[in-house]
Amino acid sequence: MSLPSFSVEGKVTIVTGASRGIGKALAAGFAEAGARVALVARTVSELEATANEIRSKGGTAIVVPTDVTKPRQLAEMTRKIKEEFGRIDVLLNVAGGAGDIWVMPPIDMPEEHYDELDGRNFKAVFFCNQAVARVMIEQKSGSIINISSLSGTKPVIFEAVVGGFKAAVNQMTRALAMAWGPDNVRVNAIAPGLTLTDRVKKKMGPEFIANFSQGIPLRRPANPEDHLGPALFLASDASAYITGMVIPSDGGPQ
Amino acid sequence: MVVPDLNVSEKVVIITGASRGIGRALSLGFAEAGASVALAARDVSRLNLVIEQARASGGKAIAVPTDVTIASEVKKLARTVVGEYGRVDVLINCAGGAGSRPFIPLLEMEESRWDSVLALNLKGVYLCCREIGTIMAKQRYGSIINFSSGAGTRPVQGQTHYGAAKAGVNQLTRVLAVELGSSNVRVNAISPGLIATQASRDFLDPKLFAKFEKAIPLGRAGVPEDILGTALFLASDASSYVTGTIIPVCGGPE
Numbered sequence: 001m002s003l004p005s006f007s008v009e010g011k012v013t014i015v016t017g018a019s020r021g022i023g024k025a026l027a028a029g030f031a032e033a034g035a036r037v038a039l040v041a042r043t044v045s046e047l048e049a050t051a052n053e054i055r056s057k058g059g060t061a062i063v064v065p066t067d068v069t070k071p072r073q074l075a076e077m078t079r080k081i082k083e084e085f086g087r088i089d090v091l092l093n094v095a096g097g098a099g100d101i102w103v104m105p106p107i108d109m110p111e112e113h114y115d116e117l118d119g120r121n122f123k124a125v126f127f128c129n130q131a132v133a134r135v136m137i138e139q140k141s142g143s144i145i146n147i148s149s150l151s152g153t154k155p156v157i158f159e160a161v162v163g164g165f166k167a168a169v170n171q172m173t174r175a176l177a178m179a180w181g182p183d184n185v186r187v188n189a190i191a192p193g194l195t196l197t198d199r200v201k202k203k204m205g206p207e208f209i210a211n212f213s214q215g216i217p218l219r220r221p222a223n224p225e226d227h228l229g230p231a232l233f234l235a236s237d238a239s240a241y242i243t244g245m246v247i248p249s250d251g252g253p254q
Numbered sequence: 255m256v257v258p259d260l261n262v263s264e265k266v267v268i269i270t271g272a273s274r275g276i277g278r279a280l281s282l283g284f285a286e287a288g289a290s291v292a293l294a295a296r297d298v299s300r301l302n303l304v305i306e307q308a309r310a311s312g313g314k315a316i317a318v319p320t321d322v323t324i325a326s327e328v329k330k331l332a333r334t335v336v337g338e339y340g341r342v343d344v345l346i347n348c349a350g351g352a353g354s355r356p357f358i359p360l361l362e363m364e365e366s367r368w369d370s371v372l373a374l375n376l377k378g379v380y381l382c383c384r385e386i387g388t389i390m391a392k393q394r395y396g397s398i399i400n401f402s403s404g405a406g407t408r409p410v411q412g413q414t415h416y417g418a419a420k421a422g423v424n425q426l427t428r429v430l431a432v433e434l435g436s437s438n439v440r441v442n443a444i445s446p447g448l449i450a451t452q453a454s455r456d457f458l459d460p461k462l463f464a465k466f467e468k469a470i471p472l473g474r475a476g477v478p479e480d481i482l483g484t485a486l487f488l489a490s491d492a493s494s495y496v497t498g499t500i501i502p503v504c505g506g507p508e
Binding site: 003032177182184186216225228237238242244 | 428503
């Protein structure tokens with residue numbers, strides 16, 4: 001029997017939301033593992049900083065500033081990356097989250113916030129999947145990984161709306177897996193639990209984080225790097241027969 | 255950042271149901287990946303053949319003839335492995351199956367058939383988890399991988415016994431993940447779809463096999479390497495924040 005390969009060496013990998021948090025960690029990890037990464041986010045300066053860090057360690061990275069909530073920009077992003085590298089092997093859809101409107105009782109949620117959350121967490125994910133899958137279907141190979149959230153399955157009071165969109169991403173992932181499976185394009189998701197990004201640390205504070213951790217079976221929050229193992233697994237040929245799966249990376253059932 | 259790898263070369267791995275099918279494939283795969291394996295099954299002569307093959311690839315392997323439905327034999331398995339290797343890092347509960355008549359309507363099901371399928375598929379998992387889990391909790395380290403089946407979530411006619419046992423394995427997996435999380439012992443399950451082994455080829459007529467393959471989004475039956483990839487992921491530290499999850503390796507949602 002030949003041992004399955006977990007290598008992502010040389011694989012062209014798009015990372016959206018690459019300027020900070022989980023996206024930045026995954027981009028750096030994939031580059032270190034030998035992938036050629038295309039970094040996507042709105043802010044050029046933050047992307048350039050990540051790209052320079054990657055290049056200083058001998059990795060390959062390009063920067064493609066994109067507003068992922070605009071389908072036309074996603075099509076343009078895809079075209080540029082294909083042109084640069086000739087193919088696209090992996091899409092890591094990390095852009096999303098509740099951003100600055102995170103902690104808000106649902107009773108106070110105004111329509112513009114709702115629309116913003118929809119744009120970032122659902123609409124952007126679908127059109128990014130669609131734009132990149134067009135290339136992957138033509139290649140007859142590709143692995144798409146959507147970053148969902150624990151809030152898509154566990155009810156979180158302040159994340160009623162984001163959690164709703166994340167649940168929708170889970171179901172979209174399963175249906176797209178069925179749609180594109182015959183063309184050998186796999187679509188899976190990772191659902192992180194509480195993850196200590198800079199933003200989370202600042203917003204939640206040590207007391208909340210310690211309390212929340214008591215309810216996690218493994219008794220600790222995640223670091224962004226904890227999601228790298230599942231992402232490498234889903235990107236590599238070792239998961240060639242897995243599609244339509246949402247892998248919780250959350251320290252256990254909560 | 256340290257890129258997680260799928261290295262299991264330092265790990266002590268117990269595999270039940272090791273004499274045939276997926277259990278045999280995993281035994282050879284883990285041995286080839288450099289793990290020290292302890293192989294358990296009832297059929298000693300078949301088990302010894304697997305041991306010979308595992309050693310031929312340079313792996314360290316011992317045979318521990320075991321009936322996993324008998325508590326005293328499972329205790330002996332745990333004792334033997336700790337005596338030989340000093341610890342246990344990974345337990346793969348592969349022993350199982352639907353017996354000599356896998357499809358039988360409930361109204362025609364003899365009590366003895368029900369009891370034996372439940373014993374092999376559910377009680378055996380409980381006993382192995384209890385004995386090996388005790389060792390792992392003391393070590394404050396370990397990964398348990400149970401084998402489930404699509405029959406545990408999807409109604410398969412004629413498999414009330416097997417389906418109920420596998421649904422039981424799923425919930426045992428989730429609850430035990432919560433119970434052992436604070437001891438840093440992870441518990442996950444793999445739910446294989448149609449896997450092309452000698453047994454499944456013998457068991458299904460070629461027309462039916464082809465019909466099943468057509469309904470799979472990825473358009474093919476799985477191969478033992480597909481299961482090995484997921485098992486290596488769950489056994490390794492690349493999945494150190496993943497516990498209590500059931501991963502279908504089935505080519506996509508149907």
